[in-house]
C-alpha cells in the first residue's frame with residue numbers, strides 16, 4: 001500500500017479523466033488525500049469524494065485556505081470551515097500556512113489568516129496541513145505563541161536546512177516529501193530526508209504539480225507516488241514495500257484514519273526478507289534509548305502486545321507471510337524470557353531450512369538462572385547481543401538492568417560462551433554518552449563482529 005497524502009484532484013487538469021486517474025491509483029493500491037486550498041475547492045473535494053467513494057473507498061479530504069489568498073481573507077468564512085470539517089471524509093484542516101517566496105499576499109495578512117485557522121484547529125481538535133515556503137521562523141513563532149500542540153504535517157517539505165525539519169519534529173509534526181526528492185539537483189533535500197525518523201515521514205505527489213523526474217514536465221497524478229516512494233526507500237535503505245507500509249501507517253495515525261488491520265499488534269512482522277517474531281514486551285532493562293519509550297510503532301508495525309503469543313499463534317500467523325529467508329526473534333522485549341517457546345519456534349523454522357537469528361540483551365543466563373547456551377546450540381545461527389556501553393558503570397547508567405551493575409560482566413561472559421558455537425555480533429546504539437571505539441575494542445578482544453546501530457528515533 002502507498003498513501004498519496006496530498007494532491008489537488010479537483011483542478012481542471014483532471015476534469016477530463018478523473019476516473020482513469022483514480023483507477024490507475026486504485027490498481028496500485030494507492031490511497032489518496034485530496035486537498036482543498038480555497039473554500040470553493042474544499043467544497044468541491046468533498047463533493048468529488050461523495051460521488052466516487054462507492055467505487056474508490058480510500059479517498060479522504062482536507063479543507064484549507066492557501067496563504068496566497070490571505071489578502072482577501074474574510075474572518076466570516078471560518079464558520080463555514082467549521083461546518084465543512086465535520087464532513088466524514090475530512091481528515092485535516094489545510095493547506096494553510098505562510099509563503100514568503102511568492103508573496104501573493106502581504107506577510108502580515110498571511111500571519112493573521114494562518115492564526116485564524118490555527119485557532120479553529122485547536123477549537124475543533126483537528127490536525128493541520130501546513131504549506132510553508134521561506135517563512136520558517138515566523139511559522140514556528142506563531143505555533144509557539146499559540147501553544148500549538150496538535151498534530152499535523154508540513155506538506156511538500158522543500159527547505160534544504162535540516163535544522164528547520166528538526167524544529168517541526170520537536171513540535172510533533174510529520175514531514176511530507178513530494179517528487180522534488182527525485183530531481184537530480186536535489187542532493188541537499190535528500191540529505192534532509194536522511195535525517196527524518198521513519199515514524200515521522202509522509203509522501204505525497206502534490207499533483208498536478210511537481211511530477212517526479214521520470215515524468216518531469218508532465219501532469220503529475222497519484223499513481224506516480226511510486227517514484228517518490230522508490231527514491232525515499234533508496235535513501236533510507238529499506239524496501240519500497242516497507243516504506244509504503246510505514247508512510248501509510250504514519251498518514252493514518254496523524255489524520256486519525258482508522259484501519260483495524262494496520263493498527264493491530266503484531267506478533268509476526270516482515271521487514272525486507274526477514275520475518276520478525278515478537279515473543280514478549282517484558283525486559284530486564286529500561287534503556288534510555290529504548291524505542292518503546294517514544295512509540296510502540298516500529299517500521300510501520302504496532303509491537304505493543306495485548307497478550308503474549310503461544311506456539312500455535314506464531315505458526316498460524318507466520319504462515320500468512322511468504323518470501324522470507326530468516327526469522328529473527330526481536331520485539332519490544334527480551335526474547336529469552338520465553339526460552340521454551342523460543343526454542344520450539346526456532347526448531348520449527350530450522351526444520352523448514354530457515355536461518356534463525358536472536359536479538360538479545362545478553363542477560364538470558366541471569367534471567368533463566370542457568371546457562372542457556374547449550375540449549376540454543378543448533379537452533380540459533382546468529383545472535384546480535386546489545387553491548388551498549390564500554391564499562392559496567394556506563395551500562396547501568398544507560399540500560400538500568402534489574403540485575404544491577406554486575407549484569408555487564410554476565411553479558412560479557414554470555415558473549416564469550418555463546419561465540420564458541422554461535423556467530424555473534426555485538427551492537428551499540430550511536431548515542432553521545434557511549435564510547436564507540438572502546439566498545440569496538442571490547443568486541444575485537446572477544447573475537448566477535450561489531451555493529452553500530454543508529455537510534456531509531458534520532459532527532460525527535
Ligand code: SF4
Pocket residue numbers: 283284285286287289290291292331332333334361386399
Ligand atoms: S534491552 Fe532492548 S527491549 Fe529492553 S529496554 Fe533495552 S532497548 Fe528496550
